[in-house]
Amino acid sequence: MxxxxxxxxxxxxxxxxxxxxxxEEERFVLNSLDHRISLFVQKVVGCDFETAHKVRTDYLERFGTTLSGLMALHHTNPEDFFDFIHEPEYLIYxxxxxxxxxxxxxxxxxxxxxxxxxxxxxxxxxxxxxxxxxxxxxxxxxxxxxxxxxxxxxxxxxxxxxxxxxxxxxxxxxxxxxxxxxxxxxxxxxxxxxxxxxxxxxxxxxxxxxxxxxxxxxxxxxxxxxxxxxx
Ligand SMILES: [Mg+2]
Missing domain, CATH: 3.40.50.1000 (HAD superfamily/HAD-like)
Structure with a gap:
């Protein structure tokens, strides 16, 4: 080094x-976004919140990001994904x-x-x-x-x-x-x-x-x- x-x-x-x-000390910022991502996955996949979390981990490993997995397997429009997860009232900065x-x-x-x-x-x-x-x-x-x-x-x-x-x-x-x-x-x-x-x-x-x-x-x-x- x-x-x-x-x-x-x-x-x-x-x-x-x-x-x-x-x-890392402000990981709660990312957690607030993560929560919205899981809700979006839940909506698209049609599963419960806990399963949505597992689906995300799987997509992350296989496709690099949750969105890539959603796009590949569910034809998700990325703008719809970000419009949903970036709702300011649910987020922490x-x-x-x-x-x-x-x-x-x-x-x-x-x-x-x-x-x-x-x-x-x-x-x-x-x-x-x-x-x-x-x-x-x-x-x-x-x-x-x-x-x-x-x-x-x-x-x-x-x-x-x-x-x-x-x-x-x-x-x-x-x-x-x-x-x-x-x-x-x-x-x-x-x-x-x-x-x-x-x-x-x-x-x-x-x-x-x-x-x-x-x-x-x-x-x-x-x-x-x-x-x-x-x-
Ligand atoms: Mg990073």
Whole structure:
């Protein structure tokens, strides 16, 4: 594992949203969404709530996400799925964090959210956290044509999108390491590593394999890993 990561203007910081921009200590945020997902599965599959939970675990393993399983096996329209699960009155959002805001603002280069959710969920959460001004854009599941991480196509699509905006020279492989992905999921980090991106595992509960470039328990611990040009 490396000692530190250079904080310079060539970096493209990609943040997963759930359990990365808000962490394990706010898992209740994800739980509120999870509850809605199980209710949706219950409605579509026509089963009880407990069975819906088992169905979800099964889809997650077989298809990567619950939605992919629903789309493959039940022809679910992804917009209907997200309209149902993102009903604000049933959801909890992460709390405001001025520390996160100043950390994000201190990062040079570009800061973008790369999420398997639809953009309205992460945008609403970031507004509650009051960190939205520090994030330039959200590359969401819709922009991935509903096939999210860890599918290779998700990483290809965001690289193409970055290149189209002039942020990444797709022919220049050296630049790939300037893409830094922060993620709580090892499964989603692995394809990023294979593409030559820099990987930061943000998770207090798991051990990191040797290919992970950096491992921090919480987002705010990124501060300790940063090497600024004056160092
Ligand atoms: Mg996550």
């Amino acid at each position: 490396n000692v530190g990561i250079r904080n310079d203007s060539s970096k493209i910081w990609l943040f997963d949203y759930d359990l990365t921009l808000y962490g 992460p709390k405001e964090s001025s520390e996160k805001l100043s950390l994000l603002q201190s990062l040079e280069g570009h800061r973008i959210v790369f999420t398997n959710g639809r953009g309205d969920w992460s945008r609403a959460g970031m507004a509650h956290m009051k960190i939205d001004s520090a994030i330039e854009d959200v590359f969401d599941l819709k922009l991935m044509n509903w096939e999210g991480k860890p599918h290779a196509s998700a990483y290809e699509k965001i690289e193409r999108w970055l290149a189209a905006q002039g942020l990444l020279d797709k022919e220049n492989l050296v630049e790939k390491s300037q893409i830094v992905l922060l993620e709580d999921s090892l499964r989603n980090l692995e394809p990023a590593h294979e593409r030559g991106w820099t990987t930061i595992l943000v998770n207090p509960n798991i051990q990191s394999p040797s290919w992970v470039d950096f491992h921090i328990p919480h987002l705010l611990n990124l501060r300790e890993k940063l090497i600024t040009s004056s160092d």
